[in-house]
Amino acid sequence: MTESFYTIPGAPHLALLSDLHNRDYKPAIKSVQRRKPGIICVTGDIIYGSAPEGDVSPLVAQPNALALLRACAAIAPTYVSLGNHEWMLDQQDLVSMRATGAVVLDNSWEERDGLVIGGLTSGYVMRQRRRLADMPAEELAKRRYHDRGGIASMLKTPAELLLERVPDDDWLIPFAATPGYHILLSHHPEYRRLVPKGIELMLSGHTHGGQWRFFGRGAYAPGQGVWPKLTKGVYDGRLVVSAGLSNTAPVPRFFNPTEVVYVRG
Numbered sequence: 001m002t003e004s005f006y007t008i009p010g011a012p013h014l015a016l017l018s019d020l021h022n023r024d025y026k027p028a029i030k031s032v033q034r035r036k037p038g039i040i041c042v043t044g045d046i047i048y049g050s051a052p053e054g055d056v057s058p059l060v061a062q063p064n065a066l067a068l069l070r071a072c073a074a075i076a077p078t079y080v081s082l083g084n085h086e087w088m089l090d091q092q093d094l095v096s097m098r099a100t101g102a103v104v105l106d107n108s109w110e111e112r113d114g115l116v117i118g119g120l121t122s123g124y125v126m127r128q129r130r131r132l133a134d135m136p137a138e139e140l141a142k143r144r145y146h147d148r149g150g151i152a153s154m155l156k157t158p159a160e161l162l163l164e165r166v167p168d169d170d171w172l173i174p175f176a177a178t179p180g181y182h183i184l185l186s187h188h189p190e191y192r193r194l195v196p197k198g199i200e201l202m203l204s205g206h207t208h209g210g211q212w213r214f215f216g217r218g219a220y221a222p223g224q225g226v227w228p229k230l231t232k233g234v235y236d237g238r239l240v241v242s243a244g245l246s247n248t249a250p251v252p253r254f255f256n257p258t259e260v261v262y263v264r265g
C-alpha cells in the first residue's frame, strides 16, 4: 500500500479511503494514525460481493467493514458515503455504521468548522431502494438478505441498467448553496457531470485505479469501460480519485498499488 499526497488550494487536511471491500484495514489505519488528518472521508464500497450471503447482514459476514469505520472514528471525525456494493445494506445496517461513530452521509450533508460535507449515494443503492419500495410488505419481510436482484439484473442490457442506476442528485443544489467549503463524497467519479460548480472538492473511488496502469492511465474501470478517463489523481483541480485499498479482481493490479490519499490546502 502507498500514500498519495495532493495539494488543492483551500482544502482542509483530509484522508480519503475508498473500496476496502472487507480486506485488511490495518495498513490504512496505520497510515492515517501517522499522518493525522483533520477529517477522514470514506467513499464507499466497504463491503464486497454481488449478492448477500445467507440470512445475515453483510456487515456481520464481512467484519472488516465496520472495524475500519470504528478505527477511523477513533482517530478523527469520519464521514462515509455509500458505494455500489452497499446496495446490499438496509436502514438497520446504516444504524450499525453510525454506531461506530462515523457520520453516514446518505444523500445528505453536515456542516463542520466551515466545511459542508455531503455524500452522494450510488445509483445502485437507489435502484435497490426503488425495487424494494415497489415490493409487497410480506414479500419484503421474507427477502431481507435473500434478494438476488444484483445477479438477475445482469440479464438486462447495459442501456437498461444505466437508466435504472440513477443517483438522487436533487439535493446537490441546496447543498452547493449552503455557505462554506464544500466537500462531496461520491463513490462514482463519473457522477462528476452532475456536480454543481459551487462544490469545491469531490472525492471518489470505485475505479481501483483502472486495475492495470500503463503510462499513467488505467486500462479499465467499472462505469467508464476501457481506457477510462478518471481513475487516479486530481482532475480539473477539484475531483480527487483514489485507486482504492484493495484488489478484488481475479488478476493482479499492475503498476497500481493500493493507496491512502491525503489532500491538503
Ligand SMILES: [Fe+2]
Pocket: 045, 083, 084, 085, 187, 205, 206, 207
Ligand atoms: Fe465501486
